[in-house]
Amino acid sequence: MQRLYTITQLTQEFSITTRTLRFYEAQGLLSPQRRGRQRLYNAADRTRLKLILRGKRLGFSLAEISDLIEMYGKAPGEPGQLRLLMQKISQRRAELLEKQRDLELSLKDLDDVEAGCRGRMAELGIEFEEFSPESEIDSGVSAEPVADTA
Amino acid sequence: MQRLYTITQLTQEFSITTRTLRFYEAQGLLSPQRRGRQRLYNAADRTRLKLILRGKRLGFSLAEISDLIEMYGKAPGEPGQLRLLMQKISQRRAELLEKQRDLELSLKDLDDVEAGCRGRMAELGIEFEEFSPESEIDSGVSAEPVADTA
DNA sequence: GTTTGTGTTGACTTTAACGTAAAAAGGCGA
DNA sequence: TCGCCTTTTTACGTTAAAGTCAACACAAAC
Secondary structure (H helix, E strand, C coil): CCCEECHHHHHHHHCCCHHHHHHHHHCCCCCCEEECCEEEECHHHHHHHHHHHHHHHCCCCHHHHHHHHHHHHCCCCCHHHHHHHHHHHHHHHHHHHHHHHHHHHHHHHHHHHHHHHHHHHHHHCCCCCCCCCCCCCCCCCCCCCECCCC | CCCEECHHHHHHHHCCCHHHHHHHHHCCCCCCEEECCEEEECHHHHHHHHHHHHHHHCCCCHHHHHHHHHHHHCCCCCHHHHHHHHHHHHHHHHHHHHHHHHHHHHHHHHHHHHHHHHHHHHHHCCCCCCCCCCCCCCCCCCCCCECCCC
C-alpha cells in the first residue's frame, strides 16, 4: 500500500510551488510516476524532496544536491567506484564540517551582539519580554496523504 | 599602523576575483578607502569580507548578509530600535539553529552511506587507505600585507 | 618614451532557480 | 452536457551573483 501525494499536496506541505516541483523533475532530481498525465509522488519521492530542501537550506546548489542524492542511492559493486565514492564522502563531510564551524562562529557573533544589546537595554532601564516558546506547539506538518494507486 | 591590502591580495587570500570584490562594494557591503583610484582594504574591510564569505558558505544571500552585518555594527540608542534588533537576533538565531539541525542530519546520512560503503568493501576484501591528515599542515592563509598608507 | 603589470570603470553576457502567463487536457459534481 | 477546477505543457520573463570584455589610467621598469 503506497501512499501517493499529488503535486499540490506536496506544495502545501513544504510551502513550495508547483513550478518548483516540476523544475526539480526537469533537473532529474525527482521522477514521480504518472497516472495519465498527472504526477503522483510516493514516499520515496517525498523523502528525496525533503533531502533537496534540506540541501537548499544549507546553501547547496541543485547540481550539488543531485550529486549528493545520487551517492545515497548508489551501491557500486566495482572497487574503483567504491573508492571514488569514499573520496566523495569525505569531501562532503569536510564541507559540512566547515559549515558547522561557520555556524558556530555565527552563533557566537550573534551572542555577542545580543549581549551588547542587553547591556545597553540595562543602561536604559528597559525590560524585554523574553517570550517563552509556549505558543506554537505546531512543529509538525500535516498534509494528509491522498490519491489511491491506479 | 594600519595594514592595508590591495585588491589582488584579497583575491588571492580568499580565492575570489576582483569582480567579486567590486561587486560587493557596489552592493554596499564593502567600502575600502582609495589612494587615487586604487582601492585599499584595511583590517576591518578584510573582516567584513570574511563575514560575507562565511555567510555565503552558509547559503545566505548578499541581501541577508548585508542585513546581518549591519546588525553587528549598530548600537541603536532608541528603545524601539533595540527591541527590533533583539527580535532580528532571535530570528537569525532560529535560522542558524535550523541549519545546525540540517547539518547534523546530513552528517548522519553521510555516516550511513559510508558505513554501507565499508560493509561492501569488507565483503569484497578491499583495503582502503585511511590517509591520516599528516600532510597539509598549511591550514592558515598567508598573504603578506602590503601597501603603505599614503 | 614605450612597454608591462595592476587597477579601474562600464557595458554586456551568463547561469541557476525559479516566476508568470497562455492554452489545452482530463475529471467531476450539478 | 456544462462549467469549474486542477493539472500539464510550452514559452518567455526575472533576479541574484557574478563572468567576460573593452578601453583607459598610472606607476615602475627597461
